[in-house]
Amino acid sequence: MNAAEIYKLSRLAIFWLSVTFGAVWVACWGVGVFIPSLITGKMPFLLQVDNPSTTVVFIADLLRSLTPILSLLVFIPINAMFMVLFERRSLALFTVRMGPNRHGFDGLAQTAADAVKLLFKEDITPRGADAFMFTLAPIIFFAPSIFGALPLLAAVTNNHDLFKVANLPTGIFYILAAASIPVVALVMAGWASNNKYSLVGGLRSAAQAISYEIPLVLSLVTMCLLAGTLDVVEIVEQQKGGILNWNILGGGALSGYDKLAPYWLNLVDTSFDTSAMFGQFYPVPWLSSIMAFVLVICTVLLFGLYLTGACAEINRIPFDLPEAESELVSGYNTEYSGIKFAIFFLAEFTNLFVVSSIATVMFLGGGDNPIPKWILDRLPLEPISNALGSLLSPLIKDLMFIDPATFWAAFWVIVKVYSIVFFAILVRGTLPRFRIDQLMDFGWKRLIPLALILFVVVVFARTWVVCHG
Amino acid sequence: MEFVNVQELVSTGVAEALAFYFIAALAITLSIGVISDKNVIRAGFLLIGVFGGISGLFFLLQAQFIALAQVMIYAVGITLVVVIALMLTNPRLQNEEAEEEAIASSEPALLKFLDSIRNGFPGLVAWIAFVTVYMAIRSEHWEQSTQTIGEDNIAVIGRALTTDYSLPFEFASVLLLAALIGAIMLAKAEKVEDTDTPREGIESGSN
CATH class of the missing domain: 1.20.120.1200 (NADH-ubiquinone/plastoquinone oxidoreductase chain 6, subunit NuoJ)
Structure with missing residues (x-):
């Protein structure tokens, strides 16, 4: 193992993550908390009026409701810069190369420079291209990743007041519908470029996305069935209380064990009648426990299925046939240059982030602490948290700069999401590309039947066990 | 305001x-x-x-x-x-259309007239459909419900599809399945013919 390179990679990740989320945090706080409280709280005092006028109150509320979109607009470009650099350095680590390490301090500013270079490049529209659709394609590709991610915001910030506005009862279905739109843009880009390579890339991406959307959606549908709701915030809420409650481990099939573990481990009063409680979670004596185990296996498989489908959906290696550079130059974006190419690039990395967040919310418990509650209660964390609270109280109470509940939720979400991103990069560094017939066979003959079987198994196994829903 | x-x-x-x-x-x-x-x-x-x-x-x-x-x-x-x-x-479809138009312009007057009726037919159907739908929308006294829409209208749809309307739902799915199988059969038909003819020859030869 190359310890020095791993150290450099983690230093890079920590630096860029602090930059990214620091900027998002400041933007959200400024627009969502500081300016509204300034104009409604302090302005009347300065102008010597008793109450702020309705116009001012309205403007304050408008700013608050714009915060979700603003946070995404700040987040997406910085995040894409980080992810490109992270991917290049990680790949360099996996393949024992150096990676970009010159620009800025140890290559930290490499992608920022790349972004500036891309923006200054000439924007070329090839002759014979359909100019209108050529311009429209990157926009359609990029826009869904902004408004599709909106319902996720409430889920990953522990339902913070500022992000509640964007929550929908159809949550996950809305996100999936938004995630299916970029395919149109790929076909459009391929066709409008007036280039055979682009056209083939666009057609391939459509065939691939339509095939792999089925296992992807089926896996999420099965999770919704276990949860009994489509609302992402509610799904996250159900999974609270440690790793045993997460959807990846049976969608709540183990939560009975989680609740009973402290009694069995003699951590609390042992005179409690555990068998009655056990019967409440697992009604049929032996069958229920077996079915809980079956559910755990099913959900782990579904998680794998989701990751595979998501990888294909966002055209990442090993499913990057639409932009296979050895066959198609660069696929659907062959003819794009300058800012349009930058938008394609931006959207691709944002999509990677969005599918990782969906995985985090649907399978990995969202902003939940992985340590079960009964272990957490035993740890002497209270003095530490009290000390931290009193130290940061001016920030928490007076300025409302930190909301502890949101802060920890966001922290765990960041850890989980970037772990999945790192896993995707690891897969990219490990697996070769599929051939188109292998891709179709794998999708239609393996993944879709597997997804259907898992769906049926979960439907039956669920009747014996008390799950989240 | x-x-x-x-x-x-x-x-x-x-x-x-x-x-x-x-x-x-x-x-x-x-x-x-x-x-x-x-x-x-x-x-x-x-x-x-x-x-x-x-x-x-x-x-x-x-x-x-x-x-x-x-x-x-x-x-x-x-x-x-x-x-x-x-x-x-085929991208040449547009060219063929232009050729057809060129042929049509050199036809005798009666044929031209019949052709124009034939070409106008889809428009006529479209107009009839439009007028029918328009009349239906305007004439009927639509009931105005004062009931507010519930938060969980997905649950309502799901329950309705699996209880009251399960039979129509199943009919629709069977119809779609039949259409799917039919489409596959139609798409496959040509291939079978192509491979069958030589195979028959081989078989008859062996007999």
Whole structure:
């Protein structure tokens, strides 16, 4: 193992993550908390009026409701810069190369420079291209990743007041519908470029996305069935209380064990009648426990299925046939240059982030602490948290700069999401590309039947066990 | 008009009416584009926009589930497949059309007249359909329900589909299955013929 390179990679990740989320945090706080409280709280005092006028109150509320979109607009470009650099350095680590390490301090500013270079490049529209659709394609590709991610915001910030506005009862279905739109843009880009390579890339991406959307959606549908709701915030809420409650481990099939573990481990009063409680979670004596185990296996498989489908959906290696550079130059974006190419690039990395967040919310418990509650209660964390609270109280109470509940939720979400991103990069560094017939066979003959079987198994196994829903 | 928060502004009738007229105008413009655009692939992409507009109308009616299904199935799924099928068709179709027109202009007057009737037929059907739908919308006394829409209308739809309307739902799914199998059979038919003829020859030879 190359310890020095791993150290450099983690230093890079920590630096860029602090930059990214620091900027998002400041933007959200400024627009969502500081300016509204300034104009409604302090302005009347300065102008010597008793109450702020309705116009001012309205403007304050408008700013608050714009915060979700603003946070995404700040987040997406910085995040894409980080992810490109992270991917290049990680790949360099996996393949024992150096990676970009010159620009800025140890290559930290490499992608920022790349972004500036891309923006200054000439924007070329090839002759014979359909100019209108050529311009429209990157926009359609990029826009869904902004408004599709909106319902996720409430889920990953522990339902913070500022992000509640964007929550929908159809949550996950809305996100999936938004995630299916970029395919149109790929076909459009391929066709409008007036280039055979682009056209083939666009057609391939459509065939691939339509095939792999089925296992992807089926896996999420099965999770919704276990949860009994489509609302992402509610799904996250159900999974609270440690790793045993997460959807990846049976969608709540183990939560009975989680609740009973402290009694069995003699951590609390042992005179409690555990068998009655056990019967409440697992009604049929032996069958229920077996079915809980079956559910755990099913959900782990579904998680794998989701990751595979998501990888294909966002055209990442090993499913990057639409932009296979050895066959198609660069696929659907062959003819794009300058800012349009930058938008394609931006959207691709944002999509990677969005599918990782969906995985985090649907399978990995969202902003939940992985340590079960009964272990957490035993740890002497209270003095530490009290000390931290009193130290940061001016920030928490007076300025409302930190909301502890949101802060920890966001922290765990960041850890989980970037772990999945790192896993995707690891897969990219490990697996070769599929051939188109292998891709179709794998999708239609393996993944879709597997997804259907898992769906049926979960439907039956669920009747014996008390799950989240 | 003074509003305290954004929720109030959005839920006023004026905002809703404005949104409706905007989306309706967009959908109508795009659908005119679909039938008037000479380039058939462009027309296909415009059709995706039309379905997006219709989904917006469903959103205004607070039918989120149908709106999203509209986007996912009609706008992206079906129309995209149609567009891809169009891309694989012969681009010379347009030239053939022009040739046909050239032939038509050199025909005798009576044939020309009959041709014009034949060409006008789809338009006539379209007009009849339009008038029928228009009359149906205008004449019927539509019931106006004062019932508010529940938060969980997806649950209501799901329950209705699996209880009261399970039979029509099953009928629809069987019909779709039959269509699917039929399509596969039609697509396969040619191939079987091609491979069968030489095979028969071989078989007869061996006999």
